Amino acid sequence: LAKTTQPISMDSYEGQEVNITCSHNNIATNDYITWYQQFPSQGPRFIIQGYKTKVTNEVASLFIPADRKSSTLSLPRVSLSDTAVYYCLVGFVDNQGGKLIFGQGTELSVKP
Amino acid sequence: EAQVTQNPRYLITVTGKKLTVTCSQNMNHEYMSWYRQDPGLGLRQIYYSMNVEVTDKGDVPEGYKVSRKEKRNFPLILESPSPNQTSLYFCASSWTGDEQYFGPGTRLTVT
Numbered sequence: 001l002a003k004t005t006q007p008i009s010m011d012s013y014e015g016q017e018v019n020i021t022c023s024h025n026n027i028a029t030n031d032y033i034t035w036y037q038q039f040p041s042q043g044p045r046f047i048i049q050g051y052k053t054k055v056t057n058e059v060a061s062l063f064i065p066a067d068r069k070s071s072t073l074s075l076p077r078v079s080l081s082d083t084a085v086y087y088c089l090v091g092f093v094d095n096q097g098g099k100l101i102f103g104q105g106t107e108l109s110v111k112p
Numbered sequence: 113e114a115q116v117t118q119n120p121r122y123l124i125t126v127t128g129k130k131l132t133v134t135c136s137q138n139m140n141h142e143y144m145s146w147y148r149q150d151p152g153l154g155l156r157q158i159y160y161s162m163n164v165e166v167t168d169k170g171d172v173p174e175g176y177k178v179s180r181k182e183k184r185n186f187p188l189i190l191e192s193p194s195p196n197q198t199s200l201y202f203c204a205s206s207w208t209g210d211e212q213y214f215g216p217g218t219r220l221t222v223t
Contacts, residue, residue, distance in 0.1 A: 043214030
């Protein structure tokens with residue numbers, strides 16, 4: 001069973017790049033890695049997903065090394081509105097279903 | 113507007129009184145799931161459904177039931193709630209379980 005681990009909290013300043021790493025040592029071969037953002041009193045919101053190497057979209061990048069035992073969410077030039085909790089999620093999905101395991105969440109605080 | 117709705121948003125009940133939390137999505141998603149979120153424990157999957165009439169246990173299914181009679185609805189049933197089920201519950205949907213859309217959450221208190 002995949003288990004995910006990530007730092008509990010991180011601090012940053014506006015305009016900096018923030019990297020949050022999640023470890024998932026037991027990830028199965030066909031697991032995807034997904035990252036979500038959550039603000040207080042709201043449900044998580046999808047940020048980015050990847051399987052291997054690097055994925056980039058308009059808000060973030062995701063780096064996954066060849067062994068896939070970890071992944072790093074990169075947020076370029078953060079702003080105050082990026083203050084939130086960030087979760088990695090390891091999914092195992094096939095035609096028979098599977099389980100989804102969230103990390104404990106990283107509380108990012110962006111300061112002016 | 114594409115969305116996942118949950119009802120009720122807040123619920124206070126007593127031990128042993130059966131309750132149902134409804135979840136509905138309007139995106140024609142095949143995959144739906146329930147999570148609970150607790151301080152220090154993060155989000156944990158309770159049950160999920162890959163399609164109509166197909167449900168399976170997540171990480172913490174004990175004390176919960178689900179059903180998926182229609183694609184858009186996925187109710188969570190607590191037959192005999194206990195105080196340790198006091199939590200914040202989220203329903204989510206997606207095409208395959210990947211990019212999931214979450215509902216606004218249901219805060220349940222069992223006394």
